Every structure is written in structure tokens, then in C-alpha cells.
Amino acid sequence: MYHIVEKRKIWFTISLFSILPALLYMLWSTATRGQPLPLSIDYTGGTVWEVQFSQPVQPAAVRQVFVDAGYGDTTVFTVNNDFTAQIKFKPVNAEEKERLRQALEAQFGPFEELTYRSLGPSIGREVSQAALVALVAASILILLYIAWAFRSVPHPFRYGVAAVIALIHDVLVTLSFLSIMNLVAGWELDALTLTAILTVIGYSVNDTVVIFDRLRENFHRYRNENFAVVANRSIIETATRSIATQITVLLILVAILVLGGVTLQQFVATMLVGFVSGMYSSIFNATQILVAWDERSLFHRNGKKPVGQSAAATT
Template sequence: MEIISQRKNKIWFAISLAIIIVGIVSWSIWGLRLGIDFKGGTLLELSFKNQVESNKVAQELDNIDFTKNNYTLQKTGDRSFLIRTIPLDKDQVNLLESTLSTKVGENQPLRLETVGPTISNNLKNKAIWALTLASLAIILYIAYAFRSVPKPANSWRFGVCAVIALLHDLLVSVGIYSLLGHVYGFEVNALFITALLTVMGFSVHDTIVVFDRIRENLKRYPSKDFITVANESVLQTLARSLNTSLTLIIVLLTMLLLGGSTITSFIAALLVGVTIGTYSSIFTATPLLVVWQNRSNKKVNNS
């Protein structure tokens, strides 16, 4: 069975490129729905005693000075609504709750979060630094861990290819999440960054399993060419990678279907990331390594 070859590598790269383009188009058209963690504001989820219409809640929000034209309303259940608005103080929140209780119906708060603009900017910077430092640490770790890889293979190539596959996963995850945000209202918040970091760890772990088998087979079969060793290594680890990923995906699907609305977007981000990470560890990272190694070999032969 041939998974890694010059012809099939082009197919895998084309599939990856197509998925990335879909994500970029979605991102450029709809952007990302930033949550209050990164935008600042107040998030209030209310549960009403009886069923009420969304337009009735919206009508009363329009009549309140500090929420008029400054809110979004999302229905989260049969009798519950999520209100996002500008940062409100305690008195304003109390007034909002009492007004809706009087004019719409008796209710009780399920969730209340308020983040100021200064804190949201700080969280943005920390999120960017977290992703950047994690990527650099991964390159250094893999380069060190694979330092004993037989020549002419280079340990740095293993690290860089793993991170390129990782960036592929992040691009696709963000792009698809942008689409989910447009369709289902999912927001980018601290949980989303947590999901991305988790996906990074899972994706790199899967990639290292394949790369480690390539290293072992290079030592075991020094006479074989690199692309043959890479293909055999992928085949040897394919069942393990798929079984591990499918087990996790089943758990995530169960949580997505049975979990509460507060973790739905987080689980969805994990589900997308794990699926893409499984694909990239087999069909992106290894083909990249093969292409890079083949070009390096050609340069050596030509010189």
C-alpha cells in the first residue's frame, strides 16, 4: 500500500490547500466572533420561568438606555437567552434583570461575566505569546529529540515540518471555527485558545509517533531510500494513529451532543482540531519531510 509517494504527496497537499482556502475565505468574509474575553463587555444569560419570545426580550433591551443598539441576543434554550452588551456595572446589571423580570417575565441569572477593554487586550497579547512560544518550544524539542537521526536526514527538518503541519492545523481550525461562528454563533474566547493549545499538543504527539518510526527505520534499513522508509513508517503507525484519534473523537462527539451549551463551542473546536491534526500528522507533516529531504539529496548529488 502506497500512501507517501511523489504523486500522492501532491494529492495530500492539494487537499490541505483546498481546506485552508475554504477557511481563509470564511475568515475574510465573516471574520471571527470575538467573545468578551478579547473584546470586552458583559455577558448575561437569563432563564425565564415561562417561555417568552425573542422579539419581546429585544424590545425591552431597546428601551433601556445603556443597552439600546449595544447588544446581541442569542437564544440558548427553550426559556433561556444570552445577552452580550457593553461593560456594565453591578447597578446596571441589576436594573437590566429587574426590567426584564417586570416587563417580560420572572427570570433568574445563569451566568454573568464582565471583562473590561484593558483586560481583553492583555488576554489577546497573552494568547499570541502562548501560541508563539509553544511553536518555538516544539521546534527546539523535536530537533533535540531527533538529534541522533542518521545522515543525511536532519533533525531540524523534523522539527520545522512538525510545526508547519501544526500551523496548518491552526489555520484550518480557525477558518472552520469562523464558519461555525457565522452559522452557530460560536465565539473566540479563552476556552477557544485552550482548545488550540490542546490541539497543538495532540497534533505534535501524533506527528512525533510517525517521525520516531521513520528515525528507527532509517537506522534499521540504511540502504532504503527516504521516501520508501517514510511510506513504510506511516503504514506501521497508521492503525495506532487512527484508533487513538477515533476514540477521542467518539468521546468529543458524545460531549458535544450531551454536554451543556457553555462548552459546546469548546468541544466543537477540539473536534475540528483533533480531526485535522490526525490528517496532518499523516498526510501533511510526513510528505513535507519527504519533499524537503529529496530536494536536499538532489542538491548534494548535483554538487
């Protein structure tokens, strides 16, 4: 049997280096930009312009017109059909808007303006705060629910804490990827990317609970065995199913990433990285946190190093 639990220091080290880019980026961005993350106009405020062309258009081609005009953080989506585009970009005055209109007409011909509205910075801040509150509230509810669901085993609260730590790990790994892509390709945290992160959280918790559930079953089945041994057995028994399930999802995401449009790339790539991180943290982090916590408790209770560290090697 492979001793996953025994090598947890290696897994924790890999996780540390995976989240380090996000932590460094947030420190740098806060010091230089006044905000920890590269927020899009969905959160900082900006302009939403919905137009209908007389010919089908590609979002990437429309966006390129704005990039050439100096608006590199523009996002473009088609709405309902390939003739209608929704364009989000930084606030502009009437003169700048007219220049953009002329540039679009030169590229795609005359078009009809359907809507043109501005999202103020105050509204953007409210959306940002609401998103943060939602994430914190979700973490607390997940912690409490898992603690209640695993009340039949000793220290059920630890299971909730371990699941939330794994969840935070996955969010930070995803933000590390976004931070790197912001420096390389100018990606920003928009509403669609936040949706991807929330989806990652759901998958991460689901995978973690599957392993915890097997751990609960084995804990009652092998009461006389060391906790580290039971934890290692539980991971081995569920890892194959978890990996197979995740690979199925990852293959679909890769197909969308390759075959989908440019406007979906950031959303899909973010989910792809997050799902890989969720698979990793469920197998290599969450249960290891429980084992480390258990052995630390034994150390303080007995005044000596617990046997749990080497116990996995005896199986």
C-alpha cells in the first residue's frame, strides 16, 4: 500500500509553492495599485455597450478594435446571436465614445446601439463586498454542516476546518493562476471568473466529503488501528474513483478550452486549474490535516511523539 499520509510534508510543501504566487501578487498589487486582485469593470465600475451589427461578428474581432484604441481590459460577448455584442470597457466621455463608434463602423459597417449604460465605482464596490461576504458565509456554513454531518466520530469540528482549509487552498491556487495570467495576458477577475471559482469550491468540497465519508466508515470498522493508518487506507480506497470522476470533467473542460470561443477561455481555464487543485487538495491535503492535528493532540496529551507518523508504514 502506498503511504500517502506518511509523506504529507511533501504534499504540504507543494501546496505552499502553489499558493505563493497569489500571496506575493496580492501584496504587490495592494502596494502598487491599492487593490489585492486585478478586478474588472464588473467590480471597479465601467461602461456596458450593447450593439447590433448588420453582419455576424466574432467577439475577439470586436475586442481587438478596442484594444487597438487603448482599451485592453475590454470584454466582449455575443448576446442571443452572432449579430449582437455586449461590450464592457472602462468609462469614456462622449468624444472617446464617438471615436470608438467610428472605429467599429470602419471595421464592421453601420450598427445599431441597443443599450449604453455606466456602472459606477460605488456599485462595483458593493458587488465586490457582496461577493466576499458570500464566500465567507459559504465557508462558515460548510464548516458547520460538515461538523454536524460527521458528529458520529471524535472531533467532528476538525473535519469542517480541514475541508475549509482545502477549499481556501483551491481558491488561492486558482488566484495564483489568475495572477500569473494577469501579468502575462492582462486577465482580470470578472463576474464569469468569480462564477468559475465558486464552481471550483463546490467540486472541492464534494471530493473532500467523499474521502471523509470513507474515513468515517473505516474509523468505526477499524477502531483498534492508528488513525493515520485508517486515514491512509481511506484515501487509497477512494482516490481511484475521485481521480476517474475528475478526469471525466477535465476532458470536457479541455475540449471546451480548445474548441470554444475566445470569450470562454478565461472562464474554462480558471475552472480547469481549480478542478485540478481540488482533486489534489482532497487527496493530499484535507485528510493529512486531520492526521497532523490528531498527532499533535497526542503529542500534547502524552508528552511524547505519537506513533502515528510511522504507523502508516506498517500497513
